[in-house]
Amino acid sequence: MSNTMRAMIYTAPGNIELLELPQPRPECDEVLIRVAYVGICGSEIEAFVSNSPRRRPPLIMGREFSGTVVAVGERVAGINVDAKVVINPLIPCGDCHLCRMGRTNVCPNRQLLSMHRPGAYAEYVSVPARAIYELPSGLDLKRAALVEPLANAVHAMRIVSNPVMHNVAIIGAGTIGLLCMQVARSMGAARILVSEPSAHRREVARKLGANQTVDSSREDLFAAGATFTYGCGFDVCIDAVGRATTRKQAVQLLAPVGTAVWIGLHERDAEINAMDVVTNEFRIQGSYAYTDADFRKAIQLLADGYIVTDGWVTEVPFTDGVEAFLELASGESGRVKVVLQFDGK
Ligand SMILES: [Zn+2]
Structure with missing residues (x-):
């Protein structure tokens, strides 16, 4: 050596x-x-x-x-x-x-x-x-x-307190978004919509199991989300981008009592309609890094073949x-x- x-x-x-x-x-x-x-x-x-x-x-x-x-x-x-x-x-x-x-x-x-x-x-x-x-x-x-990026996704999904994740929206199909999507699926999420401007990343998301993808640069995300959820809104929305606009979208897409998880870190600030948060009992949950338990869970998910x-x-x-x-x-x-x-x- x-x-x-x-x-x-x-x-x-x-x-x-x-x-x-x-x-x-x-x-x-x-x-x-x-x-x-x-x-x-x-x-x-x-x-x-x-x-x-x-x-x-x-x-x-x-x-x-x-x-x-x-x-x-x-x-x-x-x-x-x-x-x-x-x-x-x-x-x-x-x-x-x-x-x-x-x-x-x-x-x-x-x-x-x-x-x-x-x-x-x-x-x-x-x-x-x-x-x-x-x-x-x-x-x-x-x-x-x-394992390390997956541990971030495991943490983000683990701290969602909604016991039922029927409709899940993922904003951003980069590494963290794609991993959050797969972790959500492994935890029982029934239907997943992914919002992403890149055609290639939308295609990857569909291959990995997204039920629907939306081109956020051209399509109306809220109209697509309303159709996808039969007007009910999403139980869980993950912002895996971290811009002011995507953080706001993650909250606006929610069903009453739904949870938005902000994991992306791109811009410092965000503006949301606080009145909506109060009257709909939305939860906004920040997610940062992972614990040892999340890291171990990530190892296990990969070893057991849950992550493509x-x-x-x-x-x-x-x-x-x-x-x-x-x-x-x-x-x-x-x-x-x-x-x-x-x-x-
Ligand atoms: Zn310490």
Whole structure:
């Protein structure tokens, strides 16, 4: 094993490069992972394009990843070299009152691999031993790169309190929207409408089981929603885009006592008709990241075959990662999800 590695580094605003770096060494409570697959994350593209203050260069991003354990720190027990694992990149403090309540996703002291410490756009990454999950049979390293985004979708659907999800609307058929749709189906959603301006993404949504898709750039979403629900409205609406307009749509499409989940993070503000919220007892639920329980559930859903990844996840060699990242950042890419593959050593 050489002592250097290739890493895709966000070096300066607007700039990302493939460079050679020293390999990290695991601290006593860490394990060293040789990365197998890493997904290019939509929030990272967004941060890169908007020069977000939350991710400051120089930084190795990449938080949706799987790999093989190649070394363990001296105080790590019960983890074997060569184990195939997926990594929960969100590291809560474990001590604060929110962590003690099980709300680790909103721990104020949380650290995120790829933001507060190096992520996995690199051949090797050292991670806390408690962040890794060994892959069950039925889940390979490639599909395991989808666990992290899927955990976000599991969380969004799990915190919906409506016991009956007859009609569900999903706004936005990007990675999170498509995963929310499949999780909703696995939880018993009877009928799902997807709103999405891209023809390709609408086609993917239909192949993955959407009962109806709406071209939100040309069609009247509310008329389509009213027809779809026989005038009743939706029990649950997921905004997987995060613009002011889509957040508002998610609320306006609801049936009385329905729940809108806002998971997309694109714009800061939203304007809604508060009178309607009060008089219809709408619920508006924010959804952020995931807990360990959501992460485990995501692993299980993938292993048990409930989540289809064919047809919308594109594999690209890591050496072409910079090009793939910049293409996604340009907004011109037709790809829904890109997963970088390492050649292994
Ligand atoms: Zn905490």
